[in-house]
Each structure stands twice: as C-alpha cells, then as structure tokens.
Amino acid sequence: MSKIKISVIPGDGIGQEVVPETLKVLDTLAEIHGGVSFQYETHPWSCEYYLEHGIMMPTDGMARLHQTDAIYLGAVGNPKLVPDHVSLWGLLIKIRRECEQVINIRPAQYIEGVTSPLAEPNNFDFIVVRENSEGEYSEVGGRIHSGEDAIAIQNAVFTRKATERTIRYAFELAQKRKGRVTSATKSNGIVHSMPFWDEVFQEVANTYPEIETESNHIDALAAFFVSKPQHFDVVVASNLFGDILTDLGAAIMGSIGIAPAANINLNGKYPSMFEPVHGSAPDIIGKGIANPIGQLWTAKMMLDHLGFEELGSMLFRAIKETIGEGIKTRDLGGSANMKEVIDHIIGKLRLYS
Amino acid sequence: MSKIKISVIPGDGIGQEVVPETLKVLDTLAEIHGGVSFQYETHPWSCEYYLEHGIMMPTDGMARLHQTDAIYLGAVGNPKLVPDHVSLWGLLIKIRRECEQVINIRPAQYIEGVTSPLAEPNNFDFIVVRENSEGEYSEVGGRIHSGEDAIAIQNAVFTRKATERTIRYAFELAQKRKGRVTSATKSNGIVHSMPFWDEVFQEVANTYPEIETESNHIDALAAFFVSKPQHFDVVVASNLFGDILTDLGAAIMGSIGIAPAANINLNGKYPSMFEPVHGSAPDIIGKGIANPIGQLWTAKMMLDHLGFEELGSMLFRAIKETIGEGIKTRDLGGSANMKEVIDHIIGKLRLYS
Numbered sequence: 285m286s287k288i289k290i291s292v293i294p295g296d297g298i299g300q301e302v303v304p305e306t307l308k309v310l311d312t313l314a315e316i317h318g319g320v321s322f323q324y325e326t327h328p329w330s331c332e333y334y335l336e337h338g339i340m341m342p343t344d345g346m347a348r349l350h351q352t353d354a355i356y357l358g359a360v361g362n363p364k365l366v367p368d369h370v371s372l373w374g375l376l377i378k379i380r381r382e383c384e385q386v387i388n389i390r391p392a393q394y395i396e397g398v399t400s401p402l403a404e405p406n407n408f409d410f411i412v413v414r415e416n417s418e419g420e421y422s423e424v425g426g427r428i429h430s431g432e433d434a435i436a437i438q439n440a441v442f443t444r445k446a447t448e449r450t451i452r453y454a455f456e457l458a459q460k461r462k463g464r465v466t467s468a469t470k471s472n473g474i475v476h477s478m479p480f481w482d483e484v485f486q487e488v489a490n491t492y493p494e495i496e497t498e499s500n501h502i503d504a505l506a507a508f509f510v511s512k513p514q515h516f517d518v519v520v521a522s523n524l525f526g527d528i529l530t531d532l533g534a535a536i537m538g539s540i541g542i543a544p545a546a547n548i549n550l551n552g553k554y555p556s557m558f559e560p561v562h563g564s565a566p567d568i569i570g571k572g573i574a575n576p577i578g579q580l581w582t583a584k585m586m587l588d589h590l591g592f593e594e595l596g597s598m599l600f601r602a603i604k605e606t607i608g609e610g611i612k613t614r615d616l617g618g619s620a621n622m623k624e625v626i627d628h629i630i631g632k633l634r635l636y637s
Numbered sequence: 638m639s640k641i642k643i644s645v646i647p648g649d650g651i652g653q654e655v656v657p658e659t660l661k662v663l664d665t666l667a668e669i670h671g672g673v674s675f676q677y678e679t680h681p682w683s684c685e686y687y688l689e690h691g692i693m694m695p696t697d698g699m700a701r702l703h704q705t706d707a708i709y710l711g712a713v714g715n716p717k718l719v720p721d722h723v724s725l726w727g728l729l730i731k732i733r734r735e736c737e738q739v740i741n742i743r744p745a746q747y748i749e750g751v752t753s754p755l756a757e758p759n760n761f762d763f764i765v766v767r768e769n770s771e772g773e774y775s776e777v778g779g780r781i782h783s784g785e786d787a788i789a790i791q792n793a794v795f796t797r798k799a800t801e802r803t804i805r806y807a808f809e810l811a812q813k814r815k816g817r818v819t820s821a822t823k824s825n826g827i828v829h830s831m832p833f834w835d836e837v838f839q840e841v842a843n844t845y846p847e848i849e850t851e852s853n854h855i856d857a858l859a860a861f862f863v864s865k866p867q868h869f870d871v872v873v874a875s876n877l878f879g880d881i882l883t884d885l886g887a888a889i890m891g892s893i894g895i896a897p898a899a900n901i902n903l904n905g906k907y908p909s910m911f912e913p914v915h916g917s918a919p920d921i922i923g924k925g926i927a928n929p930i931g932q933l934w935t936a937k938m939m940l941d942h943l944g945f946e947e948l949g950s951m952l953f954r955a956i957k958e959t960i961g962e963g964i965k966t967r968d969l970g971g972s973a974n975m976k977e978v979i980d981h982i983i984g985k986l987r988l989y990s
C-alpha cells in the first residue's frame with residue numbers, strides 16, 4: 285500500500301466548502317485503486333488566519349509543505365478582509381516561489397454540456413504553459429517622488445534559465461500532443477524582455493525540428509483565442525501573458541468555475557501544487573452552490589502528476605459524463621448543488637470499478 | 638472655406654491600397670459639406686522606405702507632421718522586410734511619442750452584419766481608453782551576461798501625470814456616455830506599478846461621484862470581454878493592457894479589419910493620429926480584397942476629432958448600412974472587393990445629402 289501525503293489548504297471563501305467535499309472523491313478513487321491511500325494534512329491558512337496571526341502561514345509552514353508529495357489548494361484571497369497583494373504574495377505566490385514551482389500549466393478544452401460563449405467552439409483543446417517564477421511578477425521596483433511628481437517603476441526580470449526551461453517544457457508537452465507550439469510575445473512594443481524571449485524560443489525551437497512553431501503578439505493571440513481556439517495545441521507564455529491567456533481559456537470554455545491549474549516543481553526537491561483557476565467567491569459562501577468541477581479537474585491533474593493516470597482519466601470521464609447528463613451547478617445553467625454534483629461523480633466512479 | 642491639412646502615411650502592405658481609396662470618401666464628404674476642403678500631404682514612409690534610406694522617416698519628417706491638423710495612417714510594419722521593433726519604434730511609436738499623443742482611444746461595438754464569434758453579442762458598445770505614452774512600452778532596460786546566464790530586464794514606468802490624465806480622460810468620456818468606468822489592473826500580481834495605478838484611479842474617481850466605477854484584474858477583465866461585453870461603457874487601461882483589450886474588442890466585433898483607433902494629442906501642440914487597428918497584411922496585398930472599413934471608421938474618428946461630427950455620423954451611418962446590406966469583403970463573409978465597398982459608401986453619402 286503506497287501512502288501519498290497531501291498538504292491540503294482550503295484557503296478562503298468557497299475553497300473552504302469545496303475542498304473537503306472533493307477529498308471524498310479522492311478517497312473513493314483510492315478505494316477503487318486498492319493499492320494507495322491519501323493522507324491529508326490540512327492547514328487553515330487563509331485571510332482569516334492572517335487576521336488572527338498577522339501572517340498568511342506560520343513560519344514553519346513551508347517546511348511542513350516540503351515534507352509532503354503534493355499541495356492541494358482551494359482558493360486564496362478575500363479583499364474584504366486582507367488586501368490581495370498581501371494574501372497572495374503571503375501564500376499563493378510564496379508557495380509557488382519557495383517550492384520552486386517554476387511552471388504553471390492550464391488546459392482549456394471544449395466540454396460538452398458547458399455552454400461556451402463562442403458561437404462555434406469547434407472542440408478546441410489546448411494547454412497553456414506559463415512561466416511561473418519571475419517575469420512581470422517581480423518584487424523589483426519602487427517609487428520616487430510623491431503627489432503630482434510621483435513615479436512608479438516596475439521591473440520585469442527574464443532569465444535565460446527560467447525562460448528556456450518553460451519553453452522546453454512546452455516543446456516536450458507538444459511532442460506528446462498535436463505537435464504545435466505557439467509562443468506569446470510582444471516584441472514589437474516591449475523591446476527588452478520580449479525580443480529576449482523570442483530569441484530563446486527560436487533557439488529551443490531549432491532543437492525540436494519536428495514541432496511546428498509560431499509566434500504571436502499577445503494582443504493578436506488573445507484575439508485568436510476567441511476567433512480560432514481550435515487552432516492551438518500548446519501555448520507558451522510569460523507569467524503575465526500566461527495569466528491573461530488562461531483566464532481567456534476559461535472564459536471560452538464557458539466558466540471559470542471549471543478550469544484547473546498545476547504549479548509544477550521540476551527539480552524534485554519540493555512538492556507541486558494544484559489549484560483551480562477560480563477565486564474564492566466570498567459572495568456565495570455558505571450557500572452550497574459553488575461549482576466543484578474546477579477543484580475536481582485540479583485533482584485529476586494532481587493524480588496524473590503523482591503517476592495515477594488511470595485514476596485521473598476515470599475522474600475526468602466521470603466529470604464529463606456528469607456535466608453531459610445535466611447534473612451541474614447554476615453557473616453552468618444547471619440546478620444541482622455542490623453536494624449533488626459530488627455524489628453523482630462518486631456514484632459513477634463506483635460503477636466504473 | 639476652411640482648409641484642413643492632413644498628413645497621410647499609407648505605410649505598408651494593404652495600407653498602401655486602402656488609404657488612397659478612402660481619401661475619395663473624405664473628398665466626397667468635403668464636397669457634401671461645402672465649407673471645407675481636405676489637403677493631403679502624402680508621405681511614403683514605410684518598410685520599403687527604410688530599406689532605401691536606413692530610417693523609417695526623414696529627419697525633417699516630424700516637423701512636417703507638426704504643421705498639419707491631423708495624421709491619417711494606414712498600417713505600419715512588414716517583418717519580412719524590417720524587424721517590427723525597428724519599423725514600429727521608428728514610425729508608429731515615434732509619432733505617438735513625439736507628437737505627444739498621450740491617449741489612445743478605441744471603440745468596440747456590435748455591428749449588425751458583422752458576425753461576432755460570440756453566440757450572444759448582446760449589442761455591446763464600449764470604448765477603451767489606453768495610456769499611450771509610457772508604462773510597459775518603455776525603452777528603459779537591457780541585458781546582462783550572455784548564454785546560460787543571460788538576464789533581460791524590462792522597466793515599466795508609470796508617472797502620476799500620465800496615469801492621471803488617462804484616467805481623467807476616461808471619466809470625462811463616461812460623463813458623455815453611460816457613466817461607468819472600469820479600470821484594468823493587476824495589483825494582485827504586479828506589485829509596484831499596479832497598486833500605484835489603483836491609487837490614482839481611486840483619487841480621480843473620488844472627484845467624479847456621479848460615475849459608477851469598478852476595478853478588474855486584467856485576466857478577469859479579458860474573460861469578461863468574452864462573457865459579458867455588454868456590461869462595459871468606458872474601460873481605462875495601461876499601454877499594454879489597453880493593447881490587449883482592444884484587440885479582444887476587435888475580435889468580439891468579429892473582425893480586426895473593421896476596428897479603428899485614435900491617438901490623441903491633448904495639449905494642442907501637435908496633431909493627433911488616426912489609424913486602423915489591423916496590421917499591414919502583406920499576404921493579401923495587390924488582390925484588391927482588403928477590408929477598408931477599419932480605415933473608414935478611423936476616418937470617422939478623425940472627422941469627429943476635427944469638429945466635423947455631422948460628417949462623421951454620416952460616414953458611420955453609410956458604413957453600417959453598407960455592411961447591413963451585405964456589401965462587404967470576404968473577411969466579413971461577403972464577396973465584394975475593396976473598391977465596391979468604397980463605391981457603395983460614396984453612393985450612399987451622395988444620396989443622404
């Protein structure tokens with residue numbers, strides 16, 4: 285019996301509602317598998333925790349995360365309690381950086397039964413590989429002068445190492461998929477970082493002659509996500525561009541409530557982290573109507589990452605069938621509540637086995 | 638008879654085809670008006686010009702532009718001839734900066750007869766006000782080390798002055814429209830420039846208590862452009878965020894080929910510049926199939942800016958009716974060529990008068 289240790293951080297808002305319920309799904313899958321058990325270490329780190337302790341996580345928190353095999357996160361942030369840059373840089377971005385989760389991957393695909401805002405969603409199916417450690421998200425910068433003369437300076441920092449490993453990851457992924465990599469750039473307007481990005485992209489591309497490549501400026505690429513999403517396979521982007529493109533990916537799927545993300549540690553020293561793309565939606569907490577699909581798809585990515593691809597596929601099948609049968613929450617046009625969706629999925633998993 | 642001097646820069650690719658044809662429309666409008674004549678000073682500045690002269694425009698070029706009332710631009714850039722950052726920073730961005738065109742405004746609205754990729758475009762109608770002089774588009778930055786150790790640093794520079802005037806412009810515009818201003822931010826991830834932007838936004842907002850305001854992170858806002866475009870009235874954004882949002886605006890309209898832009902000089906010292914959002918599309922040059930609507934809508938913005946709002950409205954009516962009647966180019970699903978569209982519009986204008 286292999287034991288997998290999972291750090292669970294429900295976080296804020298609906299994260300606190302959804303995460304515990306989805307653990308039941310993970311347990312069902314472990315039961316079906318028979319040879320694995322998931323052991324959870326749950327942490328109350330959140331904006332409420334901050335109000336009590338003045339920090340988002342305790343000083344030994346990071347060390348405790350490091351001892352586990354994966355981090356399963358709900359949602360972080362509730363600007364009514366704590367300013368976003370405090371809560372996010374104190375927890376989400378802190379973990380991404382200190383656990384060296386240098387790549388963020390987010391799939392987007394057309395799901396039957398989820399109404400896309402696009403008239404012809406054309407079965408798109410792509411993955412955005414996002415640089416997750418540096419770039420435009422940087423603490424380097426500051427202000428000078430005040431009042432009328434104030435100036436804020438923000439530095440974006442692009443290293444060869446981080447740029448290259450992100451782009452290389454995208455090519456490796458494309459080899460297992462349809463074989464096309466699209467690079468998000470803006471070298472026509474942003475004249476230091478983006479030409480550098482383009483050069484590294486070209487160099488890496490030269491070592492994968494079998495992969496089809498293209499480079500689009502972020503403005504045009506955002507437009508293409510709307511006008512021809514079916515064109516894309518793997519899209520590789522800087523931290524900020526990846527952030528924008530993945531929310532757009534969620535938007536064309538039809539709901540941010542279903543989109544998952546994985547923050548991947550590549551060097552094996554620390555755990556990777558799995559989190560839905562949606563926020564903590566404090567306005568609907570306690571109503572039981574939160575959509576658990578984003579969290580569950582996130583769990584599927586975690587299972588795949590931990591080497592349980594069969595369980596991951598089983599879960600994804602159950603998710604898609606459940607939505608297809610119309611068992612879905614209100615944000616997807618259904619009338620089910622969160623628990624009904626979870627129970628239906630668990631029921632299906634038991635039937636498959 | 639008032640004489641309006643217009644600098645005309647057809648630029649590259651289809652710009653060279655479309656611009657001269659649309660001048661016929663401007664001349665027709667001048668004729669109808671009776672009291673105005675447009676005098677054109679046409680400049681061949683383009684990538685071809687660069688190949689011959691090693692510069693995108695002659696050294697006295699800027700002075701010549703300064704002597705005219707407006708600049709009417711086609712499209713700049715043809716990466717097959719000249720790298721984009723050379724052609725754009727040598728012409729488009731150079732003019733924006735040296736003519737102090739500190740604001741860029743781009744409307745997006747649902748146009749009957751243009752098929753939006755959205756299933757329910759819901760008659761959206763908004764304007765993006767973009768900071769056009771600084772921000773993420775900055776020449777400040779550089780590189781250190783090479784090979785494996787290379788680092789590129791890009792500075793974004795936000796001054797109080799430029800940030801405030803952009804935001805103020807948006808509020809003034811909203812007063813004449815539906816009274817809502819949405820600010821594009823990313824202060825949860827970009828911790829120096831964006832919190833600064835938010836503070837200035839809040840201060841300006843306090844002086845317009847009658848205007849409804851909201852602030853969205855750029856990732857969520859990009860998603861909302863797809864999921865609820867009808868929600869927006871005036872959207873205010875930094876240089877980069879405005880760039881991305883306006884291409885998205887064009888995408889949800891259904892074609893980048895119809896979207897216009899105005900680069901506005903606010904201090905009256907230099908002319909403003911009017912340019913379509915589309916690029917030079919060198920692949921379709923010479924075929925006569927380029928869509929002239931983006932350029933014509935741009936001409937409408939120029940007419941409005943020069944104080945000929947009646948002519949501007951007349952032109953916009955002719956544009957919409959022509960598209961509505963199905964006289965449109967292939968990119969809009971029609972079969973007309975560029976000249977047929979132009980002739981039809983001219984015919985309509987004559988009928989109105």
Ligand SMILES: CC(C)[C@H](C(=O)O)[C@@H](O)C(=O)O
Pocket residue numbers: 472473503725880914
């Ligand atoms: C060509 C490029 C530099 C330019 C910009 O980003 O400003 C274009 O995309 C635009 O929006 O006018």
Ligand SMILES: CC(C)[C@H](C(=O)O)[C@@H](O)C(=O)O
Pocket residue numbers: 372527561825826856
């Ligand atoms: C909350 C925010 C800092 C975060 C980001 O921009 O990385 C979020 O938008 C995401 O994409 O995970």
